[in-house]
Amino acid sequence: MTPPVVILDRPQMAENIGAVARVMANFGLTELRLVSPRDGWPQERAWAMASGADWVLDGVQVFDSVAAAMADLNTLFATTARPRETRQPVRTPREAARALYDDTGSRLKVGLLFGAERAGLETSDIALCQGIVTIPIDPRHQSLNLAQAVAINAYEWRTLILDAPPPNFREAEPPASGALQLGMYEHLERELDAAGFFHPPEKFRSMSQNLRVMLGRSGFTTQEVATFRGVITALSKGRGRVLERLAKAQKTDG
């Protein structure tokens, strides 16, 4: 799957270009094109902001019009937050990622077009695109940072590509066997009973059930069952130690 090309139209701050390269790298996008960057190209400040995503910046191509930058693309979506007078299809970033993915699957070359900070995109450039992507911004605060706009779309692309939950940190260990869990519950109940926890005694059934339910939700592993039994023993052994110590003291007294 060749990821979408990112085209920035007349970007102003080199820092923003670097930040865009960084998020592209975060989400597996690699090809960045600039249309008439305000301060020329290359700009050192972009590399400083890219946090090591140098290969994206090193590969940047510069064009003097959106039309030139998109010449080899089959599908280009314009990312714009503002409603425009257009009859082009408007997609969410998620829908756009899906559409671009489908096109890529058909060996088409696809891209996403982003406007300048504040100024946004010209209607004439939007008209060159095959569709519009609108990020669902809160209308009370529409000013979205350029790199954030790229990030949202790149994230949707990568989520789609992975289409799988993130790897669990460790192959999650299974919960302990029922027998081990039961042994733990009975150990706890025995010690609680010795400590006079279940009173009146006819409440034993409901109280122990509640304890089993609340602990059971954790799904303790075999190791964790052992740990928790250690906890029970430690708390209740206090008694044993105190007993020993007192017995010794008694002996000395006697």
Next chain:
Amino acid sequence: MTPPVVILDRPQMAENIGAVARVMANFGLTELRLVSPRDGWPQERAWAMASGADWVLDGVQVFDSVAAAMADLNTLFATTARPRETRQPVRTPREAARALYDDTGSRLKVGLLFGAERAGLETSDIALCQGIVTIPIDPRHQSLNLAQAVAINAYEWRTLILDAPPPNFREAEPPASGALQLGMYEHLERELDAAGFFHPPEKFRSMSQNLRVMLGRSGFTTQEVATFRGVITALSKGRGRVLERLAKAQKTDG
């Protein structure tokens, strides 16, 4: 729907705090909390970067620990890209938004925790959380900007809100507040410490973390926290009772 609280743990650059406030406003999040910001608070540079999202910065609350910042929250997810040895549930930002949305629908107070730039989150703070959110970063370029991490999660929240699915109301009682959970952990650790459970002493940190994670997965309700504290007291009070009984016996002997 009260959107998730955003907690930044030990943020370094005021510019990043401002950028976080900006994307929060973009996606309808409003409540920002800082834990020990490196350069103190307030910082003018944050406002300069917020692009008008002043109400988020004006409402910032500062805490001196993650535990304090999460005291009133029922559900807090830690956002971290790094694999950790933990058996806490790991969610994508999309799954996390859904889970938080469901909890919010049940009138729970929810939040997202983000680590410091580069340094990330302490394992001990992750252990206080009810789950982990992992953004699907390309492993070849994992360095994700703080505001971008917030943006992805905030975007998923807003996308979900706009789709306005009916929340999956919890039939069950909500988990206890962070403060109550922490109080329970500390109670357990105190009694275990008194019983000599933590040996050698330098193991205290990792052992207590493991206990917090394994018990935290259960999501004890307020009632269950009380029950479990009763269990701890009963097991460790055995000592007191035995002491009393023996003291009495001693007196009789004497």
